[in-house]
Amino acid sequence: TGAKSAVVTLPNYFHRAADPGAPPRGQKRVAQYAWSSDYHDVLGDRLEKLAAAVRETVPGSQTRCYVDAGPVPERELAQLAGLGWIGKNMMLINPEIGSFTFIGVVLTDAALEPDGPFDADRCGSCTRCLDACPTDAFVGPRNLDARACISYLTIEHRGDFTQQQREQVGDWVFGCDVCQDVCPWNVSFARATTDPGLAPRTEVAFPDVESFTSMDEPDFARRYGTTPFTRPGLNGMRRNALVD
Numbered sequence: 223t224g225a226k227s228a229v230v231t232l233p234n235y236f237h238r239a240a241d242p243g244a245p246p247r248g249q250k251r252v253a254q255y256a257w258s259s260d261y262h263d264v265l266g267d268r269l270e271k272l273a274a275a276v277r278e279t280v281p282g283s284q285t286r287c288y289v290d291a292g293p294v295p296e297r298e299l300a301q302l303a304g305l306g307w308i309g310k311n312m313m314l315i316n317p318e319i320g321s322f323t324f325i326g327v328v329l330t331d332a333a334l335e336p337d338g339p340f341d342a343d344r345c346g347s348c349t350r351c352l353d354a355c356p357t358d359a360f361v362g363p364r365n366l367d368a369r370a371c372i373s374y375l376t377i378e379h380r381g382d383f384t385q386q387q388r389e390q391v392g393d394w395v396f397g398c399d400v401c402q403d404v405c406p407w408n409v410s411f412a413r414a415t416t417d418p419g420l421a422p423r424t425e426v427a428f429p430d431v432e433s434f435t436s437m438d439e440p441d442f443a444r445r446y447g448t449t450p451f452t453r454p455g456l457n458g459m460r461r462n463a464l465v466d
Contacts, residue, residue: 224284227334228327229272230296230303232314233265235420236322236412237427239403250431250463253373253397254322256450257427258420263448265289265326268419273328283332289324296325304337307344310363311351311401317344320408344407351401357390360401372398376462377454388465395431395462396451426451431463 237254255261266289273285288294297314301307306316313321345363352360359370368374372394375387383391402408426449434456437445442456451459 224331225286225329227330227332227336228299228303229276229330229334230300230305231265231269231272231326232300232305232316232319232323233326233417233420234319234323234413234415235261235417236320236408237414237422239409239412249393249428250395251393251399252395252427252429253399254427255324256396257422259423259448260450260452261324261420262289262291264419265324269326269328273330276328276330276332276334280330280332280334283330285328285330285332288327288329294327294329296327299327300325302339304340307340307342308364309351309405309407310345310349311360311405312364312366313402313405315344315405315407317407318411320410320412321402321405322408322412348406350404350406354400354404356392356398356400372400377450377458380458382461383465391462391465395429395459395465396454423449434460434463 235255235258237257258264266287269287269289273287276285277283288296290296297308297312300314306314309315309321314323314325315321316323349363352363357370357372359367361367370390372391375383375391376394376396376398379387425445437456439456442459446452454462
């Protein structure tokens, strides 16, 4: 409460363009945002430093940092900060780097000079993201049925999959990038990040999925404790890996 300003950051995590066709037999797919160490930790530390700079600039001010957590409308704040528009796939799209980005927010009671909002909607008549969704999860533009979204199913869904859900998940073991991969703004403008803090980790980007069926909790924590895989946990990753 009492926040007057939001300082919004938009670091790029893009690694590479989607490979054409299906992955090699037995190789499951992982959404690119999870290829590195857990972004909550990497960006959280950086936002704390940014918050400290705000407090130094405006003595007596208070700050609070958010990285994809808490009741904060990050995409709307990013749009209001002039960083892009919310596309039909509900991702924030920046016209210079696309949508493979993390949104970090520092809320503060300091009355900072605001930037202007990004008012344009540059999706136009394009519906590639909606048409490409493997599960037809989009009811319409900017209208997603999360229950059918592969990202939701592989990360947030608890319990076993139904046969229909198994078919929907396909070869994705964590998340999904399809609606971003086909976006013309990513095809044209996304460039691989050079941020060392977001460098890919091979064991996360291309995990040995068979190992999930045999490892125990201590082994999982040792191998993946600093990665986004902790969200579904060992049980969730094992369930995802067993989809054929």
